[in-house]
Amino acid sequence: MSNVPGSSDAMSIPEALGRAHAHWNAGQADQAEQLCQRVLAAWPSQAEALHLLGLMAHAYGNLDLAISHLREACRAPRAPAVYSSNLAEMYRQKGLLAEGEEAARRAVAMDPALASGWNNLGIVLQEVGKFAESLECLERAIALQPDSPQAHNNLANTSRRLGRMDRAEQHYHQALALNPAYAEAHSNLAFLRSTQGRYDEAAASAQRAIELSPRLVDAYLNLAEVESSRHRHDAALRVLDMLAAFAPQHPAALVARAKALRQLERLDEALAFVRQAVTLAPKSAEAHNTLATVLQSLGQTDEALAHFEQAALLPGAVAEEALVGRATLLMEAGRRDDALAAFDRVLGVFPGSVQALAGRADARTFRAGDADIAALEACVAEGERRSLTDRISAHFALGKAYLDIQDPERAFHHLDTGNRQKRSTFTYDAAATCQWMERVAEAFTPELYPRLPAAGEPSALPVFILGMPRSGTTLIEQIVSSHPQVTGAGELSALRLVVEGSGLFPARVPGMTGDEAAHLGREYLSRVTPLAGGRARLVDKMPGNFLYAGLIPLMLPGARIIHARRDPVDTCLSCYTKLFSGEQRFTYDQTELGTFYRHYERLMAHWREVLPPECLIEVDYEAVVDNLEDEARRLVDFMGLPWDDACLNFHDNRRVVRTASVNQVRQPIYKTSKGRWQAYAGYLGPLLAALGIDAHDVQHRA
Template sequence: MIDDQLVGPAKTPATNVKTNASFVPAQTRKLNAGLTEIRKQWSSGHRRTARKICDKLIAEHPENGELMQLNGLILYETGQTDKAIRSLESACNSAETRPAYFTDLAAILSNSGYGDQARNVLLAAQKRYPVEAKVHLQLGLLEARLAGVHRAVQHLKHAISLAPKDWNTWNAMGAVLLSLDDIQAAMQHFGNAFALAQQNGETRALNDIQISLGECHKELGNFEEAQKIFENVLKAEPRNIRAWHCLSLISKIPQNHPTQSAMQQVYSSGRHQNLPAKDREMFLFSIGKTEMDGNNYGSAMKALDEANRIKRESITYSPTAIENMLDDMQLAFPAERFAQLAPVGNQDDEPQHVFIVGMPRSGTTLIEQILSSHPEIFGAGELDVMARHHHGLIEHRSKSSTNHERLEKYDDEFVHLIGQAYRKETLARISRIAANNASSDKTRRIIDKLPANFVRAGMIALMLPNTRIIHCRRNPVATCFSIYNRRFGGIQNFAYDQKELGHYYNTYMKFMHHWRQVLPADRFIEVDYENVIDDLGTEARRLIDFVGLEWDDACMEFHKTKRQIRTHSAMQVRNPIYRDGLKNWEPYANYLQPLLDTLGLDKSGLPLNS
């Protein structure tokens, strides 16, 4: 995941101590000794002592960049993010500033949900330090996190050219290539990173790179190989949180597993509270998953509530802003805009596009896997192409002094430009992904399964001829609970508070009602997850008929289809249909009252006024 690959902030920045002490002023020697003592006390767990020394030094040296950097990192690790940002800003503005001050500040801003501000910090650092590889490295990873993957690749290529023996740069490029579904190239870059880290004796780095390789195998469906890698890392480092988290996602970790015991000891003792917020969040989501596997409902929800609370504190989210955005989109696409659309055709001169939309965890991956098992359908996964060109064109119009009113109208020219850019890039990308696919020349339909594209259903229907949309629905409580108990690599800012999650679901359903009313039936279809589970044959034939192809029996054996899958449902869709997950939320109903109240449902999932 790109989130897990993002570098820094550093935990122990290097001290700039002169080697010849006789030429160092006494005041500087005292400062350097103080910085060393702060690190010593902090790493030994004596945080209050470290904090006192730091405060005293700041009173004496308020403009020292290295001290303000260290202070910022301490503040960040203790959850005082706003103060940490201000301290690192002071470091960046100090007389003797360094690249690390900028990269640390950018990392904290990015991890706190201020991606644009982080980019501005790094762009300023790039101008000041144009040949500093770490600045380009951070820019690349930040762009990848913000869905600017093509800019990310350019920055990371530059970072590799500046520091070809730095394992971090190769590892980062591997993570970005993995996000672009270029899995073979990703594995090659991870391999280079591993070799370089091995040469430098970077033991912890070797484990992290192996975990990334394990994630590659997982997405290819090589679960046994992935599990072997995660297990080997845990043998070498029993408390590696990322390896344990990855292992918990692909298997039920037995209660007698040695790592299970070690992690539970960390949890029960409260030592996990000393972890940085991001590691603590990942740790608690993993605890929640293993407790769920053991049917320990109360323990699972305690860990999940804490994990979600930590995640929520690190992001900025406004339900009102979401409502306003969806209202504007609804007004921009009234029924009249679709009245003159020609009927969908099944011309074979070029592949046609099919979009699968809905809430996360609503069955979108299952529907894509069923469809992509057809020999004439290519499942491209969750493409970022549509969102990136959408936001990019708005940004371009804004810079061109186009007034805000026109930006929100989504006129025909706007929609056409997005359609052309989307098609060009999507065809180029799937050509690369399918280069070794013997059936790639048979592709007549391309599936784009990014759930959040439900926002853009109006544009999708108008931007290209013969485009189709499949809306996936699932029981509201099952959908929301499945979101709440998962740690998402991407940004799902609505997901980490039960009331906000329920509010978002209600807003989404209201919005989908609009598309249901205005979109032509040959361009928009809805499928219920529960109906697919109950009657796969009927629903699969209905889907294939909707996309305009002849039936193929391979769709009934979707679990045998070998293809890359990059979602939390990767394990499930490689197995036959099963009903176990339909009501797995019910034992947790007593812990979901804020969600149920917001959805207007009782503990049985029925409307309160029924």
């Protein structure tokens, strides 16, 4: 047998390898590496030395070198199966999933009793999205090695991906029973609890994982996800800052940061981070999917559709989400037939997909015996085995379905359940919100406007459509934005961000100077002017801007305000039946909804008294429905534009509509929404009480 060169004492290759392993196990990496290199000098391509060098390179974070060594080790004629198994795991970590799957399959074919081989194949298949096969592999791993915490953890991950939440939780707990200091299992349990809406427990599990393993990337990502799920996006960014301190270029961390920034409407920053992630990990489905959502928010529809498609075709666990995102974007863009075909495509690949069933619910009218109803009922019947997001979506979709088939009792059972579940996911202080609206009104006295006449930045560009959600704001925007000189920009956060960033609102408004008012106006215009596309008017239809309406004539003399009004109960009912994509926290409890509406009415009455009359017009939804042309002409005249007949054919306007009313505004005016609530008065007791309407009086009103 060959001896190892370069040593005073003659040492055979097996002895050198034995010593190398001993040094490595004792934490003496330098000595282990020297011995391996001496073995390779005597016997180039010696498999065991290459394998050990590969493990060392992996431990020190050099994945490319690790893969190179292991690939060469696997070429040896009698290389054991474990080499291929370890290579598979390194390929997976590098994101080379097809190569990882091939190596892992080779390992278990060579040695069907290799528990680690089945475990690694199970993980790769999980990431590829072959969940049923993954489950089989991981069950075999546990059968071969029942006391392996890793196998239980991985089986739990796959169970979670299959929507079997109860089984997932059981195996995470089993992994932790076998190893209470298993940081990855604590981190994964955090993710599971977050999907179930158990946010405090989820945060505690993620923090425990970080304590046990301060450089465990997934634990930070899961903690950030918990904070985002609680709508605490600033807190999510702080968690990601901690992660960036030791992993600044981690693609998943960049993706998570882009998601949080998108929620805060810091879209240009979000785009920069997610493009960086795609550059670093061009085969990451998650990165392409997030890039698509950011581009969607920026109105770059074609590029967004392309990245949704790419995310759906790449190996990974976001294919369903990406396909639903693509279908939803097609709906927003007015391509209804394409959108419905896209939802069918999701259901072809993911039968029973709740997000697809719920996504298309608004675009169709249900009939008795509809197969979608049975599929949605099957989801809610599974209870906590399904994620909270799926259950909430299913309840709202079933509410819509049963209203369509005129079964209000079942409809309101689902609507009440869905609203209650959604309400449990965030904190909202109704009393504090109402007190804040009162303080806003107190800050804007009639004397303020003569003191600052025309002090702001004069511009006729902005037109604000504001009011309650579901009060007809989208319909009015669709009518006026059909005019060739008007751009409908949708629901912009620009006014809120400018006002809140100033520190003036509301307490310092009474002492505001003309310079401060002009600065606010310039700030707002700098954000929105690029969206106007050179047209004379830009419509900002964020309904919640009614809170800031008093500032508009001070900061933007020349701006116009359109207040959309609708029957109070019809408005609130429409809110209560809708699962909003944005934050409308006051809409998920009938009493809180009615209370908010009453305070909104009081604030609007105040604006009516103090605002210069030439800057405000009020439009009733019912009047638009009854007499479209007169109201459309009144609106166009108010905007200072010549009449154009395109405003009467608003439903042909192909612009992207990104609100809860996306389907309604693609249709000509219909009158079925007027007085709709009276048929459901028996289910609206808390709402009617909060609005001060006597339910017994409803029949007389009808």
